[in-house]
Amino acid sequence: MQALEQVQEGQLQGVEDICALSTVSEPALLHAVRLRFARQDIYTRVARILISVNPFCPLPIYRSECLDRFKQAKDSAELAPHIFGTGHDALRGLAQGTKDQAIVISGESGAGKTESAKFLLTYVAECVKGHDADGAHGAHVEERVVQTNPVLESFGNAMTTRNANSSRFGKWLDLRFSQALAMRGCRITSYLLELTRVCGQCEGERGFHIFFQLTQARDEPGLKALNLQAPEAYRYLKNSVLRAPGIDDKQNFSDLRRALHVLGFSEEEQMQAFQILAGILSLGNCEFGEAEDGEELGLVGAEAAARALRVAPERLAQGLRRRKVVTGRDCIETPLRLDQARAARDGLGRVLYGLFDWLIQRMNDGLEMTNGQKPGVLDISGFESFGTNSLEQLLINLSNEELQQQFNEAVFKSEIEDCLKEGIDLGEIRYEDNSDVVALLDGKGGVLDILDEELAMPKATDLSFTNKVLKSQGKHRRLVTPKFYGSATFGIHHYAATVTYTCDGFLEKNADRLPLDTVADLLLSSELPLLQEMGRRLEGGSPLAKGSKLRSATFRFRASLRELMTKIQASETHYVRCIKPNASSVPEESSRRPWCTSSCATAGCWRRYGSGSRASAAGCASRISCCDSAACRCCGPRRRGPPWRPRRRRRRTRRRWRNG
Ligand SMILES: Nc1ncnc2c1ncn2[C@@H]1O[C@H](COP(=O)(O)OP(=O)(O)OP(=O)(O)O)[C@@H](O)[C@H]1O
Numbered sequence: 001m002q003a004l005e006q007v008q009e010g011q012l013q014g015v016e017d018i019c020a021l022s023t024v025s026e027p028a029l030l031h032a033v034r035l036r037f038a039r040q041d042i043y044t045r046v047a048r049i050l051i052s053v054n055p056f057c058p059l060p061i062y063r064s065e066c067l068d069r070f071k072q073a074k075d076s077a078e079l080a081p082h083i084f085g086t087g088h089d090a091l092r093g094l095a096q097g098t099k100d101q102a103i104v105i106s107g108e109s110g111a112g113k114t115e116s117a118k119f120l121l122t123y124v125a126e127c128v129k130g131h132d133a134d135g136a137h138g139a140h141v142e143e144r145v146v147q148t149n150p151v152l153e154s155f156g157n158a159m160t161t162r163n164a165n166s167s168r169f170g171k172w173l174d175l176r177f178s179q180a181l182a183m184r185g186c187r188i189t190s191y192l193l194e195l196t197r198v199c200g201q202c203e204g205e206r207g208f209h210i211f212f213q214l215t216q217a218r219d220e221p222g223l224k225a226l227n228l229q230a231p232e233a234y235r236y237l238k239n240s241v242l243r244a245p246g247i248d249d250k251q252n253f254s255d256l257r258r259a260l261h262v263l264g265f266s267e268e269e270q271m272q273a274f275q276i277l278a279g280i281l282s283l284g285n286c287e288f289g290e291a292e293d294g295e296e297l298g299l300v301g302a303e304a305a306a307r308a309l310r311v312a313p314e315r316l317a318q319g320l321r322r323r324k325v326v327t328g329r330d331c332i333e334t335p336l337r338l339d340q341a342r343a344a345r346d347g348l349g350r351v352l353y354g355l356f357d358w359l360i361q362r363m364n365d366g367l368e369m370t371n372g373q374k375p376g377v378l379d380i381s382g383f384e385s386f387g388t389n390s391l392e393q394l395l396i397n398l399s400n401e402e403l404q405q406q407f408n409e410a411v412f413k414s415e416i417e418d419c420l421k422e423g424i425d426l427g428e429i430r431y432e433d434n435s436d437v438v439a440l441l442d443g444k445g446g447v448l449d450i451l452d453e454e455l456a457m458p459k460a461t462d463l464s465f466t467n468k469v470l471k472s473q474g475k476h477r478r479l480v481t482p483k484f485y486g487s488a489t490f491g492i493h494h495y496a497a498t499v500t501y502t503c504d505g506f507l508e509k510n511a512d513r514l515p516l517d518t519v520a521d522l523l524l525s526s527e528l529p530l531l532q533e534m535g536r537r538l539e540g541g542s543p544l545a546k547g548s549k550l551r552s553a554t555f556r557f558r559a560s561l562r563e564l565m566t567k568i569q570a571s572e573t574h575y576v577r578c579i580k581p582n583a584s585s586v587p588e589e590s591s592r593r594p595w596c597t598s599s600c601a602t603a604g605c606w607r608r609y610g611s612g613s614r615a616s617a618a619g620c621a622s623r624i625s626c627c628d629s630a631a632c633r634c635c636g637p638r639r640r641g642p643p644w645r646p647r648r649r650r651r652r653t654r655r656r657w658r659n660g
Contacts, residue, residue, distance in 0.1 A: 016081050017045040037581065045081035049411070049575040052083065054112035057587040062119060071127055083116050086574050087123035093572050095181060102571035106403060107578030108382040110163035110585050114153075116576050117173070117379040121146055124175065128183045140262075141367070145175065145186045147259040148363055154210045154256045155356050156190070158197055159244035161204045163585065168194035168208070169356075170380035170399065172564055176368075185367040188360050191380065191560060192395060198353045199236055199284065199346040206240035208353075213253035214277055222271070226278045226308070236284035236349070264366050272530040273355055279308035280349045286320065288341045296321050296335045309352075310527035319516045320344050347515020348522075354534055378568070383496040391509045394501055395557050397494055398441050398448075402565055404495050405438050410573055434495040437478050441492070442561075445472065448554045451510050455552055462488045462503045512553040514538070 010021045011028040014035035021028055033044045037053045042061075044051040067084060070076065076085035076092075090101040103120060105113045125142035152171065160166040170191035176184040197207055206212065211231070218228035231237040243249075260270050282305035289298025299317050306313035320341055322333045336344060383400045384393045412431045419425075441447050450468050454460040466488040473479050480491025480498060488503040516522070523535030 014039070014041065014044075016041075017047070017077075019045075019047050033579075041080065043081040043083065043085075045077075045085075048089075048573075049577060050081060050083065050086050051577050051579065052107075052112055052116060053579045053581050054110070054115075054585075055587055056581075056585055062122075067123060067126055070123065083119045083576065084123045086576055087120045087127070090574055091124060091127055091181070094177060097572070100567075100571040102568045102573045103377045103576065104403060104407075104568065104573055105377070105379050105576040105578060106382060106400070108162075108580055109160065109166055109384070111382060111578035111580040113379045113382065113576075113578050114157075114165070114167050116578060117171070117377050118149055120377055121149070121173070125183065128177065128181050141185060142183050144263055144367060145183065147262045148173075148186070148188060148367075150252070150255045150259040151263065151359060151363065152188070152190075154213060154252060155208060155359060156193060158194075158201070158208050159206045159241060159247070161202070162583075164244040164246050165209075167379065167381070168197060170396075171378070172380075172567075173377045174567075175377070187364050187368045189560070189564070190356070190360055191399070191564075192392065192557065193353075193356055194392065195350040195353055196392075198280065199349050201240045204241060206242070206244060207237055209244070209247065209249065209252065210256075210277060211237055211281065212242070212244075213249045213256065214274060215281075216249040217253045222267075223274065226274060228278055228281075234281045234284055236281060263363055265362065269362075269530065272528050273359070275308055275310070275528060276352055276355050276531065279305055280352050282308050283345060283349050283352070286345055288321075288338055290338070291335065297338060297341050299341075309531065311522055311525055311531075315518075315522060315525060319518045319522050320348070324517045344515045348519060351515060351519055351538070352531075352534075354537075355530075358530065358534060378564070383494065385497050385499045389499050389501045390504075391501075391506050391554070393499065394441070394447075394492075395554065397492070397496075397499060398438070399561055400496070401434055401437050401441070401494060402561060403568075404434050406565060406568055406573075407575060408433060411575075432495050436476075437492065437494060440473060440476050440478050442558060447473065448558060451506060451554055452552050454507055455511055460507060462506050465506060466490060466503045510553050 005025055005027055006023075008021050008023070008028060011032045012035070014032045015021060016036075018024055018029050018032060021032075029046070033051055033053065036042070036044055037055075040055065040059060042053045042055050042059070061082065062084075066082070069079060070082065070084040070088050073079055073088065076082075076088040079085060086103060090103055093099065093101045105116050105120075107113050125146050129142055152169075153165065153167075156167060156169045156171075157165050158168050160168075172189040172191070174187040174189070176186060178184050197205075201207055211234075214223070214226075215228050215231045215234075215237070217223055218226070218230075231242050257270070265273075282301065286299060286301040286305055289300070291297045299321060302317045302320065303313045306316045309316070320336075322335055323340075323344075324331050325334050380399055380403070381396045384396050386393065408431060439446060443449075447469050450472065451465060454465045454468070457464070463486070469479075469490055470481055474481055478493045480493065480500070482489045482491075488506075489500055490503070491498055491500040514520075520535050520538040523531045523538065526532060526535070
């Protein structure tokens with residue numbers, strides 16, 4: 001018989017630091033965190049780890065009075081657990097030691113990672129304001145670092161079914177400080193921007209915010225020359241959700257303009273960037289007509305795209321309809337099929353969105369300082385498991401596995417070893433060691449090595465890749481083989497969940513080919529200096545350039561992941577674990593009754609109402625609060641219980657009571 005855990009007083013009261021409990025167990029931790037969350041104490045401390053539960057509503061805990069309290073505190077432990085406390089600890093670590101500091105923020109999509117990173121940045125910037133600003137960038141560097149956020153959010157965030165403002169890239173922010181703790185600059189590294197979103201999105205989602213901001217602001221005097229239309233007029237936007245709940249595109253666009261200005265982007269640079277975005281939208285509207293065998297496809301709409309991109313229309317049209325085939329010493333041009341031409345058009349759209357990398361490069365050029373101590377903040381995409389999971393999910397999940405491994409080593413392994421050295425018996429401490437998953441994916445002869453090997457095989461297909469994985473790793477305890485032979489799928493038992501990956505398109509994505517052979521020449525021929533610069537990068541040092549050793553997408557990703565892990569391992573690491581309390585992204589879900597199942601009828605509103613209720617659309621005024629409709633079982637007058645609770649069960653319950 002299993003002994004029941006003893007309930008402790010601290011757990012019932014919701015202690016601030018879980019380590020204060022005499023025995024720490026999973027139920028005790030869960031109970032304490034839940035209790036604290038119910039009274040809006042969203043943060044709980046577990047030694048160096050901060051647990052943060054997303055409240056999905058504004059709380060008065062980030063005001064300047066609160067910030068000042070942390071700023072003046074000697075030790076963050078004097079105060080209640082808070083994200084500012086983590087910032088305080090990192091700054092104290094910097095001031096005391098020689099080690100760099102790293103703050104790793106993890107959690108699923110919508111758990112609050114980006115908001116936490118922003119609070120941290122605000123705190124750090126406020127704390128170091130006024131310290132000697134001996135750097136070349138003067139006293140305003142903190143403000144400029146903070147202003148990188150609106151730029152990254154406009155270009156790198158989008159609405160998904162899980163989060164209206166979801167970061168579609170991972171971010172490592174390296175902050176640089178002088179000895180006197182004056183902020184000297186920063187360097188941003190981005191990981192795995194979800195470029196496929198430029199040309200298409202899943203149902204209930206939309207593309208990057210910037211496209212909607214720009215089309216909303218099209219009537220502003222400076223933007224009229226772009227000849228932009230409403231989002232409905234563009235193929236890349238019209239099938240998505242046009243308005244993201246809680247997101248004010250117009251306001252965000254003016255914030256973006258201000259941020260670009262503070263970061264030193266000239267008016268001309270900004271206009272060129274907007275022009276490229278307009279070019280991407282026009283490119284998406286290009287449509288191809290049918291063609292006879294061996295003939296070129298018809299093409300409509302290339303003039304508008306060419307005008308926006310400032311390239312010759314014939315050159316663009318030719319690039320989208322023909323490709324070069326090299327046979328021996330000869331090079332002949334052949335017309336593309338309809339599907340190939342469409343793929344080339346969308347591929348070019350994605351290459352043009354390389355604008356994101358240019359923006360980051362440009363911000364880094366303005367803010368980077370090579371010397372100084374570095375605290376880094378990592379906000380990386382959380383573990384992902386969708387209906388269909390592809391190479392992007394595999395790479396994101398690999399990065400989460402690596403971070404989990406680093407967390408295990410830093411928190412469990414090293415602590416246990418230290419205690420054993422000191423002769424302290426910790427009893428049995430169980431944790432899931434995930435090093436075998438990391439080895440299966442990233443190790444020698446692992447899944448990603450096999451994928452790279454397939455690039456060199458002329459007849460390789462997604463299925464041949466899958467078969468090789470199943471053959472060489474089939475007995476690995478973390479690999480799940482598909483039920484039916486011949487399907488290009490496999491599963492992985494990750495530390496967080498088991499995920500099935502569909503390998504269709506793995507080879508193509510890994511090869512990361514340029515959509516047209518002439519793309520670098522096309523960009524170089526543009527009258528826009530910014531496009532010429534992007535063309536030069538493609539032609540020369542870019543990983544996408546011909547002959548580059550770094551041509552495989554997974555090779556590059558693994559190299560950058562290794563670099564990142566080395567940085568984290570060399571630093572003193574602070575962890576923030578963000579938790580999403582409910583899948584509907586609403587406050588206090590726990591107080592809602594479980595039988596609320598119908599969605600609201602208002603377009604763009606994801607709120608759910610009581611089944612069968614006639615909640616009016618007018619109730620949906622705010623994203624955060626509930627609908628307040630009297631007819632809605634969520635917010636209407638409370639009833640004693642679900643009306644359809646089966647009678648028999650009630651009778652049985654009564655009988656049991658009587659007997660008992
Ligand atoms: N501390 C907080 N206080 C109030 N609201 C919050 C807080 N943290 C997050 N939120 C709300 O939750 C939403 C989602 O948070 P956020 O965008 O930070 O999630 P994320 O973990 O970065 O998601 P993704 O991985 O999709 O980018 C925010 O837009 C905000 O409305």
